[in-house]
Amino acid sequence: MDTTPAPRRTLLVGFGKLGARLAPRLLNDGGEVFALRRSDGELPAGVVGIRGDLARPLTTPLPVVDAIVITLPPGSTEHSYRTALGHLRDALPAMPARTVFVSSTGVFEGSAFTADRPLTEQDEPAAETERSRGLRDGERAAAELFDAVVVRPAGIYGPGREFLLRKVREGAAVDHSRLTNRIHETDLVRTLDLLLRTDDPPRLVHAVDERPAPLGDVVRFLAGELGVAVPPDEASDGPRGFVYDGSLLHSLLGRLDYPTYEEGYAEMIAGSASHPLPGP
Numbered sequence: 001m002d003t004t005p006a007p008r009r010t011l012l013v014g015f016g017k018l019g020a021r022l023a024p025r026l027l028n029d030g031g032e033v034f035a036l037r038r039s040d041g042e043l044p045a046g047v048v049g050i051r052g053d054l055a056r057p058l059t060t061p062l063p064v065v066d067a068i069v070i071t072l073p074p075g076s077t078e079h080s081y082r083t084a085l086g087h088l089r090d091a092l093p094a095m096p097a098r099t100v101f102v103s104s105t106g107v108f109e110g111s112a113f114t115a116d117r118p119l120t121e122q123d124e125p126a127a128e129t130e131r132s133r134g135l136r137d138g139e140r141a142a143a144e145l146f147d148a149v150v151v152r153p154a155g156i157y158g159p160g161r162e163f164l165l166r167k168v169r170e171g172a173a174v175d176h177s178r179l180t181n182r183i184h185e186t187d188l189v190r191t192l193d194l195l196l197r198t199d200d201p202p203r204l205v206h207a208v209d210e211r212p213a214p215l216g217d218v219v220r221f222l223a224g225e226l227g228v229a230v231p232p233d234e235a236s237d238g239p240r241g242f243v244y245d246g247s248l249l250h251s252l253l254g255r256l257d258y259p260t261y262e263e264g265y266a267e268m269i270a271g272s273a274s275h276p277l278p279g280p
């Protein structure tokens with residue numbers, strides 16, 4: 001797939017861990033980066049901060065940019081994304097050539113699919129929870145207002161995203177039968193970077209690694225690496241969750257830096273060996 005240099009000017013809408021890791025990649029390739037966020041705070045060198053809350057109309061226009069990456073968290077209502085994206089569009093002096101909207105595989109929450117096959121980008125979510133309806137409406141709004149490329153990550157993990165490690169150390173019960181998918185933050189940032197540079201990107205990508213697994217398999221591996229007891233199984237009515245087909249992502253990126261949870265979590269545990277996580 002043909003790629004080009006980084007966009008000349010990129011606006012990151014929402015600036016959390018993903019933005020903090022994506023910005024230096026764009027800057028190092030000679031691009032300019034702006035970060036729109038609700039609060040002030042330290043930014044990576046070279047990133048220009050813009051303060052604004054998209055829950056309401058912005059009072060000043062935004063700069064002209066070539067690309068936008070939207071990593072806003074879900075809002076409090078089903079139409080929070082649509083409201084925010086409308087305010088974003090109204091504040092832009094011109095439409096960018098490329099917009100990437102980060103959604104979630106959570107759009108499938110409550111969907112009446114069975115777990116007998118992996119879900120692909122061709123499967124249409126039948127959102128039944130408020131969160132899934134909000135995510136799906138956000139995807140639609142991003143496509144309608146910005147002709148956006150939509151990325152659906154599942155279970156983002158990596159340094160600083162240690163929720164599951166903490167649960168295992170604490171011995172908290174988990175549903176061992178639940179089907180889970182995940183993507184290491186490094187590979188997700190690579191995905192966003194590539195989609196900004198690709199001449200003709202797919203309109204929708206499921207960002208998942210190569211090893212979906214029942215949660216019990218994952219916590220057993222983590223317990224072994226940490227040298228603690230395997231967390232107890234939380235009773236359930238059987239397997240829940242879905243498996244997502246990551247073939248499209250893998251064809252775009254080639255080999256993932258962290259193709260399975262084993263590589264990713266083993267590195268995290270080794271990296272935190274000199275700074276142990278708090279115990280229960």
